[in-house]
Amino acid sequence: MSKLQSLVLLTHSMSLAEKKAFRIRSLRNKAEPDYIILYDVIEKNRELPTASLLSEFLKERPKASVETTVKYLYELLLDTMLDLRKEQDSFYYLFNKILKARILYEKSLFDECFGLLEDIIDHAEKYENYYAMLLASRMELDYLLALNFPNLNEKTLLKKQFKLNEALKYVRKINEQSSLYENLKHRIVNKGHARSQKQKDELNDLVFSEISIVASQNLDNFEISKLHQLFQSNYLISVGDYKSALNSYIELNNLFEANKHLWSNPPVYYLHTLEGVLESLRSIHNYEGMAYFISQLKAIDSQSAGFRINLTCITFLYELFPSLDRGDFATSLALMDTYSEMLFEKLFTLNRARQAELCLYTALIYFGNSEFHKAHKFLNQIILRGKNYYYLPLYRTIRLVNLMILYKLGDFDLIKYEIRSMKRVLPDAAKDYKIERFLFKFLSKQLPAGALNRKQLIERTMKEFEEIQQDVFEKQILRIFDFTAWVESLLRKMPLSEVLQIRTNDAITKLS
Numbered sequence: 001m002s003k004l005q006s007l008v009l010l011t012h013s014m015s016l017a018e019k020k021a022f023r024i025r026s027l028r029n030k031a032e033p034d035y036i037i038l039y040d041v042i043e044k045n046r047e048l049p050t051a052s053l054l055s056e057f058l059k060e061r062p063k064a065s066v067e068t069t070v071k072y073l074y075e076l077l078l079d080t081m082l083d084l085r086k087e088q089d090s091f092y093y094l095f096n097k098i099l100k101a102r103i104l105y106e107k108s109l110f111d112e113c114f115g116l117l118e119d120i121i122d123h124a125e126k127y128e129n130y131y132a133m134l135l136a137s138r139m140e141l142d143y144l145l146a147l148n149f150p151n152l153n154e155k156t157l158l159k160k161q162f163k164l165n166e167a168l169k170y171v172r173k174i175n176e177q178s179s180l181y182e183n184l185k186h187r188i189v190n191k192g193h194a195r196s197q198k199q200k201d202e203l204n205d206l207v208f209s210e211i212s213i214v215a216s217q218n219l220d221n222f223e224i225s226k227l228h229q230l231f232q233s234n235y236l237i238s239v240g241d242y243k244s245a246l247n248s249y250i251e252l253n254n255l256f257e258a259n260k261h262l263w264s265n266p267p268v269y270y271l272h273t274l275e276g277v278l279e280s281l282r283s284i285h286n287y288e289g290m291a292y293f294i295s296q297l298k299a300i301d302s303q304s305a306g307f308r309i310n311l312t313c314i315t316f317l318y319e320l321f322p323s324l325d326r327g328d329f330a331t332s333l334a335l336m337d338t339y340s341e342m343l344f345e346k347l348f349t350l351n352r353a354r355q356a357e358l359c360l361y362t363a364l365i366y367f368g369n370s371e372f373h374k375a376h377k378f379l380n381q382i383i384l385r386g387k388n389y390y391y392l393p394l395y396r397t398i399r400l401v402n403l404m405i406l407y408k409l410g411d412f413d414l415i416k417y418e419i420r421s422m423k424r425v426l427p428d429a430a431k432d433y434k435i436e437r438f439l440f441k442f443l444s445k446q447l448p449a450g451a452l453n454r455k456q457l458i459e460r461t462m463k464e465f466e467e468i469q470q471d472v473f474e475k476q477i478l479r480i481f482d483f484t485a486w487v488e489s490l491l492r493k494m495p496l497s498e499v500l501q502i503r504t505n506d507a508i509t510k511l512s
Helices: 003-012 016-026 034-044 050-060 066-086 090-106 110-126 130-146 154-191 197-201 204-215 222-238 242-258 268-283 287-299 305-325 329-338 344-349 352-368 372-383 395-409 412-429 434-443 451-470 472-478 483-492 496-511
Strands: none
Touching: 003 034, 003 050, 003 066, 016 034, 016 066, 016 305, 034 050, 034 066, 050 066, 066 090, 090 110, 090 130, 110 130, 130 154, 154 204, 154 222, 154 472, 204 222, 222 242, 222 268, 242 268, 242 287, 268 287, 268 305, 287 305, 305 329, 305 344, 305 352, 329 352, 344 352, 352 372, 352 395, 372 395, 395 412, 395 434, 395 472, 395 483, 412 434, 434 451, 434 472, 434 483, 451 472, 451 483, 472 483, 483 496
16 A cells, blocks of 8 residues: 555544644644645545545645655654544553653653653553553663662662562463463354364363463453453353353453443443454344443443544444344334434544445345345445455455345346456455355356246255355355345345344344
8 A cells, every 4th residue: 555545544534633633733834835735635535536636736736745745744644643642542641651751861850750750650550551561660770770779779679670570470461361362263263163062172272271371360450351251252152152151241341341440532442342242242143132232332421523423333233233134124224214313424434444334234224125226326435436445354245235236226237347347356355255256156147937947046056055154254254244145035036134034033043
């Protein structure tokens, strides 16, 4: 990705507070420098491709150095975002103070330096930021050594060294716990959930290691406790113990609620955790369990406009999924209408990944309600700006849904064109999914009219679907939307809503 493309994406991702802070910072210049003109061009022409933005900028400033202006604006935007976060997030706050302490030492303001380092260490301990505590403690001891330990007795020195060693122990324990959780998630992603006792036994090495680590640790530490609950809940889901997994997720939520002083402002990491919990519960069709965590989403409060719109989008999506997954498209449409003003009218204030996600699921709602032109219009907002979205993992799914819509609109020439285009582009993105290859083949042919041929086709197709649905990699795309259900609805001449309802009920029955 070029520096200009990165700048465009960074500019479009800015919250209202960040834009306001940048404008205030820019007002210090009486004249309009090149970087302000470039910023305005990017901000006012969201739909233009990168090359056109560059042309628009050069019309305004033909003698400007594009490379220098792009680099300067990019760094300035990052500095503006950093300045805002220093007062909102303890992580940014502490590391900014560490840099200030270093400057004070270099300027020989030793009392001020050591006073600031003590304050950093106290706050790092309070916020359980052992990385900041480790760095500040090490700096303090290095500076004391360089100054020959002024007014420092051995007892105080030993106490400072003990504190540093304790921070090291916590960092090591957190790293061990993180490694086990990462290994578990990697196995689940690449091998899928355990479907036999043998596959369950293959996770025993991780489980035993986790048990031994937890037994030797103090679970009063927030980060260790969080990782422990994440490991437990993900393991329990992977082996099919869904009720215990839900209890573990509730304990995780209670842990966050009991440690609000450790939240960032806005609480981004808590939101990520809730979203991860809800995604896990949705993937196993535990919609009852989702209700509790959706209520926790609604209880989050923040002054950040950018955070609030993102929170609103996530809340809408997880309120939507129980209805959408069941094929209840009428209820899905009614829910969408209730979010019209607070979400859909602010679509382009979301980051690109959220825009793509929201447009995809909105298109599916319209598709399920046979409003194919509206579905096509929503997806086109992403597809026509393809260069800005193609890097997203969701983009390939969006194009597959678009093929379904074109099929219903009867535009078979455009389907052939799109398939050729996707075959050229998608294999380079990551992995060629079986469901993609199936849909390309299926949509390129006309369905047989004869009952006998159709019956044979159904039998052959359902056998192929069984293989696709058991493949862990295919599940990654089918959990977004079950394309096999749509094909089955066409072959059996049944409403899509009915097929989805049957499949979801079967999945819920297996869960209970």
